[in-house]
Amino acid sequence: MHACSVRRLAGVVEAISFARGVPAPECLPVDELADCARAVIDRDGRDVLSYGSGSGYSPLRAWIGERHGVEPGRVLLTNGGLQGFVLLAQHLCAQPSRVLVEQPTYDRPLKILRGLGAEIDAVPMDEDGLDPAAVERALAAGPRPAFLYTIPTFQNPSGRTLSPERRRRLVDLAREHELLIVEDDPYGLVRFDGDPVPTLFSLDPERVVYTSSFSKTVAPGVRVGYFVLPPALHAAVEAAAVATYITPVLLGEATVHEFVRRGHFEPNLERVRGLLRTRRDAMLKALEHDLDGSGARWSRPAGGYFLWLDVPGVDAGELLERAGAEGVTFVKGSDFGGPASSIRLAYSYVSPDEIREGVRRLARLLAPAREPAAASL
Amino acid sequence: MHACSVRRLAGVVEAISFARGVPAPECLPVDELADCARAVIDRDGRDVLSYGSGSGYSPLRAWIGERHGVEPGRVLLTNGGLQGFVLLAQHLCAQPSRVLVEQPTYDRPLKILRGLGAEIDAVPMDEDGLDPAAVERALAAGPRPAFLYTIPTFQNPSGRTLSPERRRRLVDLAREHELLIVEDDPYGLVRFDGDPVPTLFSLDPERVVYTSSFSKTVAPGVRVGYFVLPPALHAAVEAAAVATYITPVLLGEATVHEFVRRGHFEPNLERVRGLLRTRRDAMLKALEHDLDGSGARWSRPAGGYFLWLDVPGVDAGELLERAGAEGVTFVKGSDFGGPASSIRLAYSYVSPDEIREGVRRLARLLAPAREPAAASL
Numbered sequence: 009m010h011a012c013s014v015r016r017l018a019g020v021v022e023a024i025s026f027a028r029g030v031p032a033p034e035c036l037p038v039d040e041l042a043d044c045a046r047a048v049i050d051r052d053g054r055d056v057l058s059y060g061s062g063s064g065y066s067p068l069r070a071w072i073g074e075r076h077g078v079e080p081g082r083v084l085l086t087n088g089g090l091q092g093f094v095l096l097a098q099h100l101c102a103q104p105s106r107v108l109v110e111q112p113t114y115d116r117p118l119k120i121l122r123g124l125g126a127e128i129d130a131v132p133m134d135e136d137g138l139d140p141a142a143v144e145r146a147l148a149a150g151p152r153p154a155f156l157y158t159i160p161t162f163q164n165p166s167g168r169t170l171s172p173e174r175r176r177r178l179v180d181l182a183r184e185h186e187l188l189i190v191e192d193d194p195y196g197l198v199r200f201d202g203d204p205v206p207t208l209f210s211l212d213p214e215r216v217v218y219t220s221s222f223s224k225t226v227a228p229g230v231r232v233g234y235f236v237l238p239p240a241l242h243a244a245v246e247a248a249a250v251a252t253y254i255t256p257v258l259l260g261e262a263t264v265h266e267f268v269r270r271g272h273f274e275p276n277l278e279r280v281r282g283l284l285r286t287r288r289d290a291m292l293k294a295l296e297h298d299l300d301g302s303g304a305r306w307s308r309p310a311g312g313y314f315l316w317l318d319v320p321g322v323d324a325g326e327l328l329e330r331a332g333a334e335g336v337t338f339v340k341g342s343d344f345g346g347p348a349s350s351i352r353l354a355y356s357y358v359s360p361d362e363i364r365e366g367v368r369r370l371a372r373l374l375a376p377a378r379e380p381a382a383a384s385l
Numbered sequence: 386m387h388a389c390s391v392r393r394l395a396g397v398v399e400a401i402s403f404a405r406g407v408p409a410p411e412c413l414p415v416d417e418l419a420d421c422a423r424a425v426i427d428r429d430g431r432d433v434l435s436y437g438s439g440s441g442y443s444p445l446r447a448w449i450g451e452r453h454g455v456e457p458g459r460v461l462l463t464n465g466g467l468q469g470f471v472l473l474a475q476h477l478c479a480q481p482s483r484v485l486v487e488q489p490t491y492d493r494p495l496k497i498l499r500g501l502g503a504e505i506d507a508v509p510m511d512e513d514g515l516d517p518a519a520v521e522r523a524l525a526a527g528p529r530p531a532f533l534y535t536i537p538t539f540q541n542p543s544g545r546t547l548s549p550e551r552r553r554r555l556v557d558l559a560r561e562h563e564l565l566i567v568e569d570d571p572y573g574l575v576r577f578d579g580d581p582v583p584t585l586f587s588l589d590p591e592r593v594v595y596t597s598s599f600s601k602t603v604a605p606g607v608r609v610g611y612f613v614l615p616p617a618l619h620a621a622v623e624a625a626a627v628a629t630y631i632t633p634v635l636l637g638e639a640t641v642h643e644f645v646r647r648g649h650f651e652p653n654l655e656r657v658r659g660l661l662r663t664r665r666d667a668m669l670k671a672l673e674h675d676l677d678g679s680g681a682r683w684s685r686p687a688g689g690y691f692l693w694l695d696v697p698g699v700d701a702g703e704l705l706e707r708a709g710a711e712g713v714t715f716v717k718g719s720d721f722g723g724p725a726s727s728i729r730l731a732y733s734y735v736s737p738d739e740i741r742e743g744v745r746r747l748a749r750l751l752a753p754a755r756e757p758a759a760a761s762l
Contacts, residue, residue, distance in 0.1 A: 030435060030436050031435070033431040033435070036430060036431055036434045036435065038426060038427075038430030038431065038434060039427075039430075041426055041430065041434060042422075042423050042426035042427045042430065043423070045419075045422040045423060045426055045636070046419050046420070046422060046423035049415060049418055049419035049422055050415075050416075050419045053413060053415030053416075053418065053419065054410040054413055054415065055606075056606050057413045057415060057418060057604035057605070057606035057607065058407060058408070058410070058413065058604065058605050058606050059407050059605045059606070060606075087464050087608075087630050087633075087634065088630050088631060088632075090629065090630055090631055091629060091630040094629050094630075116628065116631075119628055120628065120629075123628075227434035227435065228434070228435050228436045228631075228632070229432075229433050229434035229435050229436070229437070229632070229634075229635045229636055230434065230636060231464075231630070231632070231633070231634050231635075231636075251493065251496055251497065251500070252467065252468060252471050252497075253464050253465050253467055253468040253471075253608070254465060254467055254493075254605075255465075255605070255606070255608070256464075256608070257464065257606075257608050257634045257636075257637060258606045258608075259422070259606055259607060259608075259634075259636065259637055259640075260634060260636055260637070263636075
């Protein structure tokens, strides 16, 4: 049974990847973007194909400003969101700094902060996201942090969402302690169930830096991230952007703006939500089918790309080493600062069929004692 | 005479910019790039619009590798050349470092190196470029530098080109002293007169890191720079690129590749050379007409965007302050580490007519005693 259900290609197991936090190919609105790219070059080529503002393509900045109720001058477009985080963190951590992060959190910012020599304080979270009481204890325990980095909605890696009550409490805390919050929100619009919750930014547009991107709502390859910043911080990060790459990718930005201008944004988002909801559902159903009663626990994300699995007593690193041979892969939770028993499962890239098969393989990995017995029947 | 020849718009002098080192709008192959962008998304959208290799779009890496006679695995595409320089310099200057640069040199790398805390040694150059004897003295004067940064062909800011003999001598020196050379060559293909000279890279592909971009040969807005690196350095800089922005702008890179694939590259380059040659000629002629016998001296670039003007006894910073009112602007040479009397004139952006008029204004600025007398006639 074991060997038969693992597809093999010339002896090599074809791996099912729960590691790739990227959109499934069918999520990408290829035809529309081809039309949009051509149209903006035809119409606006001499601007789009030259150097320009370090903050990026003005019409897209204006659209983002309007959506967030701020002056376009506060919007900075960057070559993907991570690039902007690097510039912002370099500025905020120019002096030896303490930074609060969620535990677990997205590994790339962690790595960037480590590279900057920041002292990183990981604040525990539970099913309702970051615990404000824990944030308060962390604030009391040391010097004022340069900022708190949080992904409050459909978090990477856990898929968890900060509850509305905690959002209010967190923003209150930030005010009391003059704490700057950096709210990273690439997944917020990719919601499958329930009503949107207010962003931290909407609760305090002066105390919260908001960042998102079009990677999950349009396409990653356009490389368009954005930041909404207080004016002084905007000027500093824009200067750093100019000193690093002169001008961001105007072509990608203009293409996204044309996509929005033509009214593609909302219908495409609805389509993407449907494609990802099906995948989330397939993963939850497969986990219930294959792991119910095993002692494993998992998050039930209402949106985004990720689900967080915890298997008490199991070492996810050791599991990952054996997973390749079984034809499934994932990222171990400890890469995100999570416990040794935790696992990040991305359902965004693979098909529902692959999700079912991948979870089956994972379940076999987790129950090695049971399976060989079954196979020998 | 003075007031009449300065165009005024509602009382504001319309400035002629010799400051902007950017291509004139007519240099941009807008129609071709619109077709290419559309075609690559149509054909290859699911790759081009997603995340991909941190080194960029493989077909373009292969084309560049072939042109330079190296494995594509040594080619790294970056979001413009400067972005790559930042990543490379961060890596090479991770420890306290000494870096040799040309005097004068491009101001942006200077600023980046200063930001990294590098000890910068500026090595004098003359009409034939960097003086190898001066490089040798600099090498003898201190610890081994992390690298030598040079723009040997149609240098920014001076327009000067390192002679073939000096290229050989410089590469010999690099071998003798185990010196890494970073050869920045964005202008080399934009040659108006004479035969190409060998790149430093072609003289020693192991000891020289080569970098160029498509900003001057195709369009800046595609944001495609590239590096040819020794394998170990390639791996390190690629890892830094991934940690900074995950994937560079595949859309711009694929568009450039399609442009090349369709055979547009060489004809477009020939067209751009013609447009810029006319500008260079207009500037040289205007300088001879308006400044001959004034004591000013200037370089006679055989390609590129820039000409270097030196006016003994004049403070270019003070001149620049008065230049705005006269309706002309430039960058003072001291921004590039040049003497107080030096000026960088970019002829790339303005039209030949504007060049003639701009030089006239500059000449008036340089001879304030003569002009009012003429105006009072």
